[in-house]
Amino acid sequence: MRKIVSLGVVAALFVSTLSGCAAQNGGVREHQGAAVGVGVGAVGGAVVGGLLGGKRGAVAGGLLGALAGGLLGNYHDEREKNLEETRRAHKDYNAAKGTRLKIERVRATPSTATPGDTVEIQLTYAVLTPREDVMVPVRESREILFEGSKVGEASVDIEREGGTWRSTVSITLPGNARPGNYRVVASVETHGGGRDVEEITFRVHK
Secondary structure, three states: OOOOEEEOOOOOOOOOOOOOOOOEEOOEEOOOEEEOOOOOOOOOOOOOEEEEOOEEEEEEEEEOHHHOOOEEEEEEEEEEEOHHHHHHHOOOOOHHHOOEEEEEEEEEEOOEEOOOOEEEEEEEEEEEOOOOOOEEEEEEEEEEEEOOEEEEEEEEEEEEEOEEEEEEEEEEOOOOOOOEEEEEEEEEEEOOOEEEEEEEEEEEOO
C-alpha cells in the first residue's frame, strides 16, 4: 500500500496544512498531506506535513511563468536499498566520513511532452551514515527553469534513514505551456553532510 502526498495549485500565499499518518511496508515510506502555492511573478509559500516513521516532512513550492496554471501533483517516496547495500554501491565511503548524500539518478518521464501531459521528476539518492540508527534531515529540491528563469519549484524537508531513496514529484503541464527545453536542477542537502546537485532537461512541444 502506498499513500500519496497531493499538491494542489491555489492562489498565492494561501497556505493549507494537513497532517497524516504514515506507515512503512517493505521499505516504502508512506504519507499523506497537501501542499499549495502559486503566485503571479513569485512562487507562493506552502507547508504541509505528512508523518514518516514519526518524523515530520514538509512540501513547498509552486509553478509560475511558462508553467502557470499547471498542477503539482503526487509526491511519493520509497527506499530502494538498505544502508548495507548502499555502502556496497559506494565503495569510496567509510564511516569516518560521517554523513554523506549522493545523487545517483535524476529522470524526467516522459522526456518529451505536450501541453496537458504529466511529467514525473524522479530523484534517486544515497544517504550514507556511519551507523544504522542515524536519522538525517534532508532537503530535496527540484527547480525548473525555462529560458533562464525559474518557472517551478518543489522542495521537501524530511528525515531519512541510511540507504538509497527514490522520490517522485509529478507536474501536469498547463494547456498553454510554452514549447522548448525545460531544465530541472535537482539537489539534496543536509547540515554537515554537504550538498549534491544534478541537472536534466525535458522538452515540451506543440
